[in-house]
Amino acid sequence: xxxxxxxxxxxxxxxxxxxxxxxxxxxxxxxxxxxxxxxxxxxxxxxxxxxxxxxxxxxxxxxxxxxxxxxxxxxxxxxxxxxxxxxxxxxxxxxxxxxxxxxxxxxxxxxxxxxxxxxxxxxxxxxxxxxxxxxxxxxxxxxxxxxxxxxxxxxxxxxxxxxxxxxxxxxxxxxxxxxxxxxxxxxxxxxxxxxxxxxxxxxxxxxxxxxxxxxxxxxxxxxxxxxxxxxxxxxxxxxxxxxxxxxxxxxxxxxxxxxxxxxxxxxxxxxxxxxxxxxxxxxxxxxxxxxxxxxxxxxxxxxxxxxxxxxxxxxxxxxxxxxxxxxxxxxxxxxxxxxxxxxxxxxxxxxxxxxxxxxxxxxxxxxxxxxxxxxxxxxxxxxxxxxxxxxxxxxxxxxxxxxxxxxxxxxxxxxxxxxxxxxxxxxxxxxxxxxxxxxxxxxxxxxxxxxxxxxxxxxxxxxxxxxxxxxxxxxxxxxxxxxxxxxxxxxxxxxxxxxxxxxxxxxxxxx
Ligand code: MSP
Numbered sequence: 001x002x003x004x005x006x007x008x009x010x011x012x013x014x015x016x017x018x019x020x021x022x023x024x025x026x027x028x029x030x031x032x033x034x035x036x037x038x039x040x041x042x043x044x045x046x047x048x049x050x051x052x053x054x055x056x057x058x059x060x061x062x063x064x065x066x067x068x069x070x071x072x073x074x075x076x077x078x079x080x081x082x083x084x085x086x087x088x089x090x091x092x093x094x095x096x097x098x099x100x101x102x103x104x105x106x107x108x109x110x111x112x113x114x115x116x117x118x119x120x121x122x123x124x125x126x127x128x129x130x131x132x133x134x135x136x137x138x139x140x141x142x143x144x145x146x147x148x149x150x151x152x153x154x155x156x157x158x159x160x161x162x163x164x165x166x167x168x169x170x171x172x173x174x175x176x177x178x179x180x181x182x183x184x185x186x187x188x189x190x191x192x193x194x195x196x197x198x199x200x201x202x203x204x205x206x207x208x209x210x211x212x213x214x215x216x217x218x219x220x221x222x223x224x225x226x227x228x229x230x231x232x233x234x235x236x237x238x239x240x241x242x243x244x245x246x247x248x249x250x251x252x253x254x255x256x257x258x259x260x261x262x263x264x265x266x267x268x269x270x271x272x273x274x275x276x277x278x279x280x281x282x283x284x285x286x287x288x289x290x291x292x293x294x295x296x297x298x299x300x301x302x303x304x305x306x307x308x309x310x311x312x313x314x315x316x317x318x319x320x321x322x323x324x325x326x327x328x329x330x331x332x333x334x335x336x337x338x339x340x341x342x343x344x345x346x347x348x349x350x351x352x353x354x355x356x357x358x359x360x361x362x363x364x365x366x367x368x369x370x371x372x373x374x375x376x377x378x379x380x381x382x383x384x385x386x387x388x389x390x391x392x393x394x395x396x397x398x399x400x401x402x403x404x405x406x407x408x409x410x411x412x413x414x415x416x417x418x419x420x421x422x423x424x425x426x427x428x429x430x431x432x433x434x435x436x437x438x439x440x441x442x443x444x445x446x447x448x449x450x451x452x453x454x455x456x457x458x459x460x461x462x463x464x465x466x467x468x469x470x471x472x473x474x475x476x477x478x479x480x481x482x483x484x485x486x487x488x489x490x491x492x493x494x495x496x497x498x499x500x501x502x503x504x505x506x507x508x509x510x511x
Pocket of ligand 1: 011014231260261291300
């Protein structure tokens with residue numbers, strides 16, 4: 001039987017930048033955790049990320065560096081892939097907008113829109129922000145500055161092709177209103193409708209003649225296609241849309257979730273759905289606009305002196321500590337502060353103290369009392385029920401939170417098992433049971449702890465994959481599937497555990 005549980009998730013495709021920072025990692029880590037969660041939950045999942053490599057900005061940077069644009073982007077993308085590997089990003093495809101097949105499909109898309117009359121030729125006069133690749137109207141660019149980045153916009157006039165956004169305005173508003181889940185969180189939906197759509201959509205300039213680094217319009221090759229048309233198309237070109245090789249497109253489109261930063265929600269909820277309507281394709285089910293990671297309330301950048309290569313944090317604190325911070329610290333959808341002190345505090349408090357101590361103490365006790373062998377008994381007490389209920393009940397709660405993309409809450413629910421298990425150790429005092437030679441009760445207590453840890457580790461896999469793997473190694477178990485935690489007591493008896501090893505080292509803050 002065909003598996004009808006499918007899930008298609010995307011990140012934005014990144015501008016090749018030599019300075020990928022922790023904020024870029026934030027988007028990607030969250031998308032990765034959601035993708036891994038869906039896979040664990042039995043969804044046939046496709047997770048797409050990639051790079052957005054065309055445009056005037058890249059052309060200029062390559063020129064400054066004395067290399068061709070292609071050489072310039074190739075080098076950066078190699079480095080970006082290394083960064084994603086170091087964060088354990090489990091993408092199914094990394095698309096580059098310089099990929100030959102992507103370029104060909106974008107040309108076909110442009111031609112199709114032109115043939116259908118949704119793209120027409122005209123002349124463009126207006127304001128343009130080169131760093132953001134964005135056009136602005138006089139009213140939007142207050143004092144001649146780009147409303148997104150605050151840098152000066154400049155006037156341009158050239159022959160250009162236009163895309164009839166205005167024609168689709170009413171259909172778009174209707175779609176947004178009839179599908180409240182389409183733009184999330186709700187605050188972003190209101191912002192789009194009130195600030196951008198309701199004031200009236202103007203037709204969009206979708207070609208440029210003032211530079212070359214872009215995909216040429218096939219029927220008028222002094223024009224290159226506007227980068228956002230090129231970039232947004234990646235979500236369907238990656239799946240083989242308009243090619244013979246379109247099995248993935250047929251299977252995975254429409255996307256279930258586009259995760260994007262708040263400043264690019266408008267491209268994804270205005271231009272993109274209108275492109276899809278004009279192509280007669282279904283719209284993505286949801287665009288989620290998350291907030292930014294900021295440092296001391298401001299942007300992260302080299303020029304502000306607060307930039308650090310994310311691999312430095314990974315080297316110092318471990319990849320799962322970095323993932324944990326990104327996933328746990330910031331309510332998904334809001335802005336959140338990033339600081340190394342907070343990263344250390346979180347790592348020490350939650351990972352080293354709560355989780356690390358629990359696993360270490362439990363496996364060490366099992367070694368001391370039972371020679372590392374998994375044993376149990378019938379000596380239950382009512383107090384066991386509380387722990388068992390928390391462990392068994394976590395799955396449904398995590399599922400509910402993940403449905404709503406409340407990632408920090410989902411993780412906290414898993415940590416509730418670990419906190420409860422630590423409390424259970426204090427309540428049952430295994431060392432006293434050992435002293436009293438109450439072996440039966442001791443067996444039961446340690447078994448309950450080991451099984452609770454296993455259940456927590458199964459649920460933890462999407463968020464902290466390395467830690468979960470290490471816990472399974474120490475538990476010497478292959479029971480890692482989502483189904484294996486429906487009942488309490490699956491951990492096999494008679495297995496010999498590996499010796500305890502600390503999962504996380506406490507990090508000392510230099511005074
Ligand atoms: N190339 C476009 C996206 C095209 S998608 C069809 C782009 N690229 S980007 O590299 O500038 O940004 C990629 C993503 O990183 C965006 O979602 C952006 O919001 C996110 N972030 C960049 N800085 C960020 C923070 N400081 N914090 C969180 N996310 C941030 O936009």
